[in-house]
Amino acid sequence: MDYFLTEEQLMIRDLARQIAEEKIVPVRAELDETGEFPWDVMKTIAQSDLFGLFIPEEYGGLGKGCLELCVAVEELSRACLGVSTSYAANALGTYPLLLFGTEDQKKRFLPDIAAGKRLVAFGLTEANAGSDAGGTQTTARLEGNEYVINGTKQWITNGGVAEIYTIIAITDRSKGPRGASAFVVEKGTPGFSFGKKENKMGIRASATTELIFDNCRVPRENLIGKDGAGFLVAMKTLDSSRTGVGAQGVGVAQGAFEEAVKFARKRVQFGHPVITFQAIQHMLADMATSIEAARALVYAVARFIDSGAKDVSKESAISKLYATDVAMKVTTDAVQVMGGSGYMKEYPVEKMMRDAKILQIYEGTNQIQRNVIGQALIKEFARSK
Amino acid sequence: MNMVVCIKQVPDTAEVRINPETNTLIRDGVPSIINPYDVHAIEAALQIREKAGGKVTALTMGPPQAEVALREALSMGVDDAALLTDRAFAGSDTWATAYTLSKAIQLLGADIILCGKQAIDGDTAQVGPEIAEFLDIPHISYIRKIDEAGGGRIVVQRLMDDGFDVIESSLPVLLTVVRELNVPRLPSLKGKMAAKKAMIRKLTAADIGAEESSLGLRGSPTQVKNIFAPESRKDRKMLEGTIEEKVEALVRELVGLKCL
Known part of the structure; x- marks a missing residue:
């Protein structure tokens, strides 16, 4: 059926379809078998500019919206959900910065994300906090100009392969749901490590790991949005x-x-x-x-x-x-x-x-x-x- | 470093059929693509540009709709595109085509000219080397690797039946390339968007200062008399088994047919 997509949207669809057919279909069975992360495909997607689809032009993206992202995700998913999950999780991890990030944070992170140079992951889920985000146990304690993060995130898509993580931690437990805050944490920050890679039923090409925070210190500027807006x-x-x-x-x-x-x-x-x-x-x-x-x-x-x-x-x-x-x-x-x-x-x-x-x-x-x-x-x- | 990549728009031969009545290609509804070998030539030029700098121009000769192929080349990242289009070019064989392209290349100026080893529709592999002859420059065909390009010279590997030759040449030079050379990049979204808006330079016979008697049908020493699809013979038999078994079976068959 014709959904009256614009010429540009059709261009996005055709390019995503070409990537899917030429670069994903030939390797999807092997990726499923081995559970290896599809770095080559991610590189192709990066070169195609698709990582920047929904990121404003001023930060190196294409300034498109949700429909364009959906069109691209649909085409990649038609070939392999494991690959499309890795791609879509990148958007998921980017939204906190896009929606609530300071100008400085946007300038720091979005251009690399748009170019596909660094992957992103979103960390909300924990062992005792899935559907119930209120069960979050990871904490972030303000000490001087730094937050000290402790706790473990679970089943995080793009865990280990991403370099930028947007995560939710409790800054003031006494405030209940208003006591959570969002942070951006970069791979390589001391005290931040990854747990085992999960062995999954499906979407096996995507990487799923724990994020382990052990007295991980991040500067105060890494708070996304207001303290308590997590x-x-x-x-x-x-x-x-x-x-x-x-x-x-x-x-x-x-x-x-x-x-x-x-x-x-x-x-x-x-x-x-x-x-x-x-x-x-x-x-x-x-x-x-x-x-x-x-x-x-x-x-x-x-x-x-x-x-x-x-x-x-x-x-x-x-x-x-x-x-x-x-x-x-x-x-x-x-x-x-x-x-x-x-x-x-x-x-x-x-x-x-x-x-x-x-x-x-x-x-x-x-x-x-x-x-x-x-x-x-x-x-x-x-x-x- | 100035580079010109000669490309050809061809029907996607995987889907081409021949009309048995008229013996012509059925082009209706058959998508057009850039000749696949030429895509490798574009990639090679882009890779040379990434290392040595310079400018890449895609050049084609054809009807106005060949512009689509040039826009595709632009979306991969070439800097510029030129379309040779003129009624006077109609009916060109490989000789007249090479003459016309060479005149355009003289106009554009090039240190390296890249072509696919052959087009998948005509399969002649003549146009590239012929261009070099018209330009009176060296050519190296069937390039499988480019070791060095820059500083007025180039070192490449030429694919041979039993290995490869390493060849150094001065510039300007014309190269024809094989698939082994590289994995062509896909277009980027920004490239596609820019390609959509790009102005494509149109070149006529007058623009390139060509002699009219050398163009098109008049300038073509060869002419296609007939195209036909060879009839497929159904009375065939495949022999199975080890070499020895197959040879025995073959001898039996030939004796049976009174050929032996």
Whole structure:
């Protein structure tokens, strides 16, 4: 379907697609097998300027918005979610600086991020703080002109490979949710190290590690936003990035769907290609319908965000929830359409199905998304009464 | 260091078919691409520029729509692009093409001229060396590696059947390149955006001061009489097995066919 993308947006789509087809598809199975970080692909993405897509031109980026980022993420995800997760997590880690960073912080970090010279990671999750960010135990204590950070972040995407980390730590436990603050910490800072690399079910090309802070001292200028604004930074960051997870869902679903159609046209049973059977056609029709609905929703929400809307929590949650549930269903059905072949590693759909699962879990589980939507509904209807 | 890369817009041959009735290429709906070898030539020029500095100009001859190929070259990072386009150029064979390109190169000025080893549509591999002859400069074909470029000289490796030659040449020189030379970069977004807006210089026969009798069909000593797709013969048999088994089977077959 034509979504009336501008010439520039089509250019972005075509370039991301070219990278996906020429540089990612040939290596995705191997990356999945070895779990190696796709440095070569990241280098290609850096050279293509895609890391700077959503970063303002004054900091070396292209000054585009959420829709352009979604279009790029979708195309990369169509080939490999492991790679697209590494790419999208870079945006996630950058948003705190983009949304709340001081001019000085922006000048210090954004040009290198836009050029793809340094990768970024966002650190919120901990062993006892996942869906419940209030359970955060990492602390940052102000000592003179320095914050001293202690604690461990868990399951951090781009952990170890990134050089810039935006993290949330408690600066004043007595203030509850208003006692958290956001910081930027650079790799190589004394007292900052990485735990083991996780062995994951899917998105195996992406790097996931612990971040360990042991009396890690960062200058006061590394505070992002106000002291005590940590949860606001985290929530606004997630509001901005969630639609991108939706775009990942659209992309992986599209990739799996195309594999299923290709296979169904070739696979002959009872003397006919299986695509001629109504049972298969109906499955493919349902897949095509839900992918198109998800894409329309993701693009619409992205455009809403780009319009400068103030509160986008509900809409971004809706796009993430729907598109990632579609991704799980469509990738599962793609395996089903392809039967035994779909289950084998010879074809990419079993990987896509394993990969898709994370989309329902990370950046807020889909249950949490429903909470976000539910709470927004309560507020909305209370106001309208 | 001034460099000119000669590129050709070709149909994506992976998708080309021949109309058996008219014996012409079916170009409808077939995407056009930069001749793949030429993309390696562009990459080589960009790499030389990165090390030795200078300017890279992409040059092509063709109908106005060949501009698309030049914009693609610009999006990869070449500095400038020129399109030789004139009705007088129509029907050029490799000789007339090389003459026309050489006149343009004289106008543009170049220390190094790079070409793909051949185009995937015509497959002649003649135009590059012919340009060098018209310009009366040395050429080295089938370059697989550029060891040094700068200071008025170049050292390259030429691919041979049984290895490679290391050749040093003075400048100006013309090189034709093979795929082994490099991995071409993808275009960048900023490059694509700039390429979209870039002005492409158009050159006519008059602009390059060419002699009209040397151009196009008139200037072409060879002419294509006929293009046809060889009929595919279905009565073929593949022999399987070890060499010994295959030889035995082959002899049996030949005896059976009374060839032996």
